[in-house]
Structures are given as structure tokens and as C-alpha cells.
Amino acid sequence: MSTPSFALVASDTAEARDAKARLEARYATADIDASEVIVALGGDGLMLETLHRFIDRSVPIYGMNCGTVGFMMNQYEEERLPERLAAAQQVTLHPLRMHATTVKGAEADALAINEVSLLRESRQAAKIGISIDGVKRMEELICDGIMVATPAGSTAYNLSAHGPIVPLAAQLLALTPISVFRPRRWRGALLPARAEVTFEIHESAKRPVSATADFTEVRDVARVTVREDQSVDLNLLFDPEHNLEERIIKEQFQP
Template sequence: MSIAIHSRQVCSASIEFLEKITLLAKDYNKKVIISTTFAQLLNLNELNCLKYLSIFDIEALNALHVELMISLGGDGTLLETTHYINDKAIPLLGVNTGTLGFLTMLSCSEAVTELIHFFEGDYAIEQRTILSLCGEHISDAFALNEVALLKRDTASLLTIDAYIDEKFITTYWADGLIIATPTGSTAYSLSCLGPIMLPSANNFVITPLSPHNLAVRPLVVPETAKLSFIVKGRDKDMLIAVDGRSIPAATQQRLVIEKAPFILKLVQLGHTSLFDVLREKLYWGMDCRKT
């Protein structure tokens, strides 16, 4: 079985991590393979572990026997890696070389130590809900964090008719609309005053972007709901952001967003909880005047 690593950037910490994890995996009779994207950023000839490494095409994960996928970078890299894993049920571990890192909680040094526990079977899997988006000429679009319905080439408001299980909710007059998972509740939705949901919550949240009516607030809905949206505007085009990936689309079409038929297996090592991350990253319970 192989340990796969994907990254979009190289730094001294990521190189040191690659060296150490490759030798550690060898001790447990595991092979480390790295994505072509990562390999192209590295000076392979300078790696001490080169003879133990293989390179793989991340688009061809189905053909590989991968026991664990490691995303090496920030949350954006992890979202990209999730897109490649899709429905393949490969456990994913986020290792942080960035700054914020809500999803990539472990540093490189912490990950090397904690991966010993993984190799020895001492780890937990968190099942994270995935969103599915379908529309005219749009299929197989999946998001771990959120789907955002956005303006494209106009400063005018969008008019968005929203439905839950074919029942009309309301018409949003806003700059856009975010539909977020519990995982995504601490991302784009949070910056637009959406609520924080625990990863285990069986809900989605609909968060308007700068709504015209100030009484329109974020709405929490069950993950079993089938959400439908019809977007109208002065412009015939709009933009749909799926975990940051932009999809140009036409307005006046029906967009359906619901729970995907598969989940992401997010590996949890160590004892860090969401509340630990909120205190560390968002300074919950801290008086910044005293720092």
C-alpha cells in the first residue's frame, strides 16, 4: 500500500517532512508516492530519499492502491486534494505549511510524530459531508466547503428564488448566496456572518451576501433537504464558485444543491478539536489587548 502526497508549493518545512515521512514509511513497509504537481516543484536530485519515491498522476488515483492521501500546504491545497479524491473513499490528512489552517491542523513536525500512530492503527476518521451541484451543463460538481452563487460582470443585485424540497422559501435580493457544509461554516460563510456548525452536524447553512433586506439572515437547513435556486439578474451570466473553483453559468436556470452520495474521510491524529482551533486561530476567549 502507498502513502500519497500532494502539494502546490515547496518550502524547507515541506522538504524536511517529505524526507522524514519517506524513511518512516519505509520502516513500516509503506511506499511514498508524490503527485506530478509536487514533483515538478522539487529538485528531485537533491533529495536524500529519492530512491524510495515514486511519482503519480493525481488524475489517475483510481488505478493506485492508496492507503492515505496527505495534503501538504494550506486549506486551499486540501480542498483541491478533496476534489481529486472525490468518491474514491481514500482517507485524507491535512498537514499545514500555510498560515491559518482550519482543516490542516497539524504542522509538519507534529505530523511526522503523529503518523507513527496512523501506521500503528491508532487514529480516528471524521466523516465530512460533501455538497453536490447540478444544473444546466453542470454535473459532478462537488464541494467540501461551499457552493457560492455570485455576480459576474455587473454591480447590480442578483434575485435568487430559493426552494427546499420544492417548497418556496423566499426570494433573496443580494450580491450572492453561499450554501455551506458544517466544514465550510468556518470559511466563506463565516466571513458573511454565518453560524459555526460542528463537523458532525447534519445540516447545511444558506448565507446571503450583503442582502438588500437586513431581516434576511442565514438559514440552517437539514442535510437531507434538496435545495433549488433560480438566479435572475440584469446580466445573462453569473459565476458559481465550488470550493473556490469558478464555473461560469447562465442565469435563469434551475440549480440543485444537495448532499453528495459519498463523504470525505478526514483523518484525525492527536487530540486537537474544533474548539482548540477556534481558540488558537480565531482567538476565542482571548483579550487581544493583553497580548
């Protein structure tokens, strides 16, 4: 196996910056615009930032955990880094594409690697209609919000909102409500990965709602569509013994 050239990026913490300095002193690194692999030092937040930053290059990202939450990261070790990169297994993900229309008619597009979430902006509960592939599935959901999560994102905000953990190979998206009031017993749905989800905001002047795709927030939305964008590849690298599929399965058996 040939060793790929790699560049280093680090989160803005002392631990990550110190790790970057040690690795740069130890290994020959490439220019970040010409490297074959990006090594990200930090937690899952940095991994999301790095994937978004290099989304147009589709360059593989190999994360090493120097943060608090490192579900998408490999274990931090300074030994044999080039050999680990050469042996790493690639996982290709596709982000969600959000198209939002505001109450004033403005339009915005954004990509989400973890989830697209709709949240109420005021003390009033949101009222949201839900359609799947053009078919109205729920006339009105009264809630604090709702999200569409990817398999990779199903262990993040989706999990904290009591949504299901979705294995990568399942080709599914999690549709998860947040603090449902009506219908009281509805806990969400699993959808085919190619489904298009449309949210219509009811009483938007009285009950304003924002839509957020990872880091991009659009306020006062009237209509939001979400679908998986198969034209965009996100490539992550994992040590064979710590692949992402195994982590997602393992997470479901945590106490």
C-alpha cells in the same frame, strides 16, 4: 494498531516541498495509487484539492499544516508520523452536489466540500428566488450573492460572510446571504443536511449570476440546485487531541 502505508503530496510552496523531501528521506512511503493514507502537506487549500483529487478512492487524508490557513490540518511534526497515522481518528464528510442550468440551457454538475456560492457578475445586484424541498421560501432576495455551506465549510467563506459555524454532529447546512439589500434584516437559515435548495435567478440577462462549487464555476446560471450527496464519502484523519469537531466548537469562542 497497525501502521498504514502512506504517500505524500505537497502544495507548491518552498516550505511544503522541503517538508515533503525531509519526510521522504526519513520514512518509507508507498506508491500514491496503492497507499492506505494520503498525507497532505500545505494548508486548507491543498486539503480541498487533495480531497477532490482522490474523491473516487475514498482514501483517508491526513493533513499537516505547512500553509497559512490550516483549519482542516493537523500540526506539522516530523517525529513519529507512522504512529500518529495509526492513532488518528477518522471523520467522514459528505460533499454538496451542485446542478446548474445556464440561461442557454447548458447543464453542469460539480461537487463542493466547503460551499456552493452564487455571486453577481456585474454591477447590478442579483435577484434570486429560494425554494427548499420544492417549497418557495423566499420570492426574491436582492443581494451580492448567497451560499450553501457544509459544516466543514462553515468556518471558511461562510464565516467571513457572517454565517453561523455549524458543528459536524448537527447534521445541518448553512444558507448564508452575501451583502443583502432586501429583505434587509434577513441573515440566512440553518437547514437539515438532507434538504434540497433551489435557486432561481430573476432578470438573468440584466443581472447575471455565476455559481461556484469549490473550484468549479458556471457562468450565467438560470437555475441551481444544491443537496448533500450521501453516496460520496470524504475521509479525514485527525490527531485525537486536534479532532475537527473540537476545532469547530473552539472556533466559536475565538476573540
